[in-house]
Amino acid sequence: MLDADFFRRWLTNAADAVDRSAALLTELDSPIGDADHGSNLQRGFTAVVVTLEKEAPETPGAVLTLAGRQLISTVGGASGPLYGTLLRRTGKALGDAAEVDEATFTEALRTGIDAVAALGGAAPGDKTMLDALMPGVDALGTSFGAARDAAREGALATTPLLARKGRASYLGERSIGHQDPGATSAALLFDALAETAENPPAPGADHG
Amino acid sequence: MLDADFFRRWLTNAADAVDRSAALLTELDSPIGDADHGSNLQRGFTAVVVTLEKEAPETPGAVLTLAGRQLISTVGGASGPLYGTLLRRTGKALGDAAEVDEATFTEALRTGIDAVAALGGAAPGDKTMLDALMPGVDALGTSFGAARDAAREGALATTPLLARKGRASYLGERSIGHQDPGATSAALLFDALAETAENPPAPGADHG
Amino acid sequence: MLINVAETVVADALRGMAAAHPELTVDVENRVIVRADAPVAGKVALVSGGGSGHEPLHGGFVGPGMLSAACPGEVFTSPVPDQMVRAAAAVDSGAGVLFIVKNYTGDVLNFDMAAELAEDEGVQVAKVLVDDDVAVTDSLYTAGRRGTGATLFVEKLAGAAADAGMPLERVEAVARRVNAGARSFGVALTACTTPAKGSPTFDLPAGELELGVGIHGEPGRERRPMMTSREIADFAVNAVLEDLNPRDPVLLLVNGMGGTPLLELYGFNAEVQRLLVERGVPVARTLVGNYVTSLDMAGASVTLCQVDEELLRLWDAPVRTPALRWGV
Amino acid sequence: MLINVAETVVADALRGMAAAHPELTVDVENRVIVRADAPVAGKVALVSGGGSGHEPLHGGFVGPGMLSAACPGEVFTSPVPDQMVRAAAAVDSGAGVLFIVKNYTGDVLNFDMAAELAEDEGVQVAKVLVDDDVAVTDSLYTAGRRGTGATLFVEKLAGAAADAGMPLERVEAVARRVNAGARSFGVALTACTTPAKGSPTFDLPAGELELGVGIHGEPGRERRPMMTSREIADFAVNAVLEDLNPRDPVLLLVNGMGGTPLLELYGFNAEVQRLLVERGVPVARTLVGNYVTSLDMAGASVTLCQVDEELLRLWDAPVRTPALRWGV
């Protein structure tokens, strides 16, 4: 079962991953975007960690909803509302259960991802974060590790795609040959998820 | 004896020399100036050649006076009024004689150079065109070739000097180590003078 | 870059704006620039915003006759909904608020969220989308045409409409009419350097240029060997006129991307105007300058905005902002 | 560069100015920009000029309340006397003409010649020299301090004095008073590229800057590793205040060299103003923008101009030019 602490640790691990990869994400956002994806997410996830610490929400749903709201309020750009909606809608779908099982989480996450698709109007293959989110959640039924691998592959597979949404779409054919920054950061979220599952806190550790 | 045609040929040769060296003069004007000396003089001497052809002044004095006025009206910058004054005052000093001997020209040129010094307030050693003009006119008593060599040496000798006049003076110590563009162009004038004296027109050639 | 650290660039600029412009109220912490006399009783209010790095757009257009408030995001990043909600609350006199949104996914999503939230708080909100950039095909396969130079025209003309006391629907209609009749095309001679990246956003060797760029340091549709001012004008004017067949006279914006000297911009304007004369397009008013910029990018854009008599009157109406000022 | 060929850059720009500004009369061939309503009966006329590449200086400052005419030379090259004589003849109403001359050898010599010639033609001429740049020691061993940012203040305040109907001696006295109380300091983060040279005028690696530059793409007094906006503000403000001990409030110009984004300039302004508060120097008015530029050079300068009540009134007096506009 996954409790509020699990999701807190997930988001903290995600924030660390974003920190480590911020320069890479911005670099990927240069040839086909506006060179800010790394700093956008860094600003957002830093704020998420601070808020989670301060407000200490007590259910998985509350953790994700709060984190999503915080992303919306601090990131801006396309990725702010999209990732914010992802977490907020996932959190809402979890309701106020104190613990959720993996299947419930998988379904909730799918709801969140659908909300992202509805909000941004993108479909798989449009060279967006959905190209990592969709395969990620599909593989989550198997295992956290499988989801990580699938999301990673999904991100890598955006390289040959022609972008149809977001800034990269302005480039037309010239968007081909570059990996999508948002798909790359989406893969980081699954990375952090697997990391969180694989490294449970030492028993008796203070869960804040 | 030097006639109007001699001075016309001098200025035409000077215009050619300036054309050939325009990029160099602008290059020299980059580290210690504003990167325009070559284009300034090119504009001016091109106009001088056109005017001399159109107005066909008939005495040495008239040729130089007209050329000087034309430089003043087309060059601008520091070098326009200075070179303009040089030619204008030299021309005025020649009066309206139809031909002048070398000694008369030398004295007239000295008058012109003194006018440049008076107008610009520079002294020899200040790293200006005067550092080529002064040695040039001093050696003119010997020969045109000697004047060319002296002016050239004078220009080269500006490199170690600290500039005290013109834009280069703003750089203080950092003006040291660069050859002065104005001294370099002044040496070109003596070059053209020697060339003119060494290549008299073929007898019977049309003097226009 | 003339900055302290990338993280404080926007906040530093807002402090500087506050110090320079006593006629504006600048909330540095919440990133909202409001005209000091807002809300203006009985008048519709205009709120715009977008990523920073396009100055004077939008903050420099806040003032009587133009915007009521501007929300600057991080550099090239749409602002967040909280800013727009706060701005709307600060400027609404009860007559409603028009959100002016450039058509970028980020701006659209954030302004949409803000509109919902502001309406929850009892503010009547209308939205207009600016999408004038002909370099992008407006199709299902793109995010749609980008908002660029026409933003200035929408903000000025809708601002004048609001100033004239028109109700929200009419101000919104003016804004839509302006956008519908405006088209732009931009070129880049260099990339720009964002504070966060610290190096040019893309690689553009001297001697080449990008045709069809936006205002976010993205590459354009096509790279070409360097062209003359006349050739670039030709390309830009043709691109615009392919999409816009003005029956009315036009307002012309010859806009610098930030790093192009005014001397060159005026020269470019000469070429653009020569072409418009050739093509029989009467230019009613001309604006030349760096108005909708991409940081230090060298380049320019051409915007034509067709105007009937009403729009021309609105253009000539007084405006008093840091960057655009005329009339009383 | 957004140009056709180097040789036509100035003429092209003048054609573009003519097309953009019907309120100016632009003589492209003779290179004189005159306000269309000149000569203005009974009023002293102001003529300024200098090399091109500093736009909007000077052509952008022609209009009611500021210059009567401007004479643009080639890029970074003083105009020739013929231009100034022609300008003086066009704007003199009989009340005389003030020549505003930045202190560079070329400008001084050409304006001196022009003054003689204009006086021969019966125009009463006074001259004021602008030399505000503290980076240059004003001594026998230099050409004297350069004229930079203070030119804007001299042109605006003397323009207002002329507009107020003051006679030539008083307008000249105002101009001298303004210059005497104004000091500037500039830095460059990049060199600039002149059309004639086509490459940067000097070599400045990223990560270094030049302190104490003028406005002609010359290197400065000293090269340093890159500094923050705060450190640069510190250096510039200290350099100015070492030379100027203002008793009165000051006008502050935070001026961009052309290639520095407005976003950065406003941030720089925040640092400058913070320092002035610390040093107890009251700032009466602030102007932030690219006004006295060096083509595409990145960098900025700080100018302080101390003003008594009369000068402050003259600053606030109406001005209507392409680049500076306020009041009625």
Ligand SMILES: Nc1ncnc2c1ncn2[C@@H]1O[C@H](COP(=O)(O)OP(=O)(O)O)[C@@H](O)[C@H]1O
């Ligand atoms: N309509 C959309 N649907 C889904 N994802 C999108 C959409 N538009 C953009 N994205 C994602 O957002 C990423 C860019 O995020 P970011 O750089 O932070 O925002 P911005 O494009 O506003 O600068 C893209 O790489 C893409 O994955």
Ligand SMILES: Nc1ncnc2c1ncn2[C@@H]1O[C@H](COP(=O)(O)OP(=O)(O)O)[C@@H](O)[C@H]1O
């Ligand atoms: N006061 C002066 N007296 C004599 N020569 C001078 C003086 N000032 C400048 N010069 C000469 O003029 C040259 C620069 O000419 P130019 O580049 O055409 O003008 P500017 O300095 O106005 O750009 C300098 O190299 C120097 O030789």
Ligand SMILES: [Mg+2]
């Ligand atoms: Mg981005």
Ligand SMILES: [Mg+2]
């Ligand atoms: Mg020079």
Ligand SMILES: [Mg+2]
């Ligand atoms: Mg962005």
Ligand SMILES: [Mg+2]
């Ligand atoms: Mg020069």
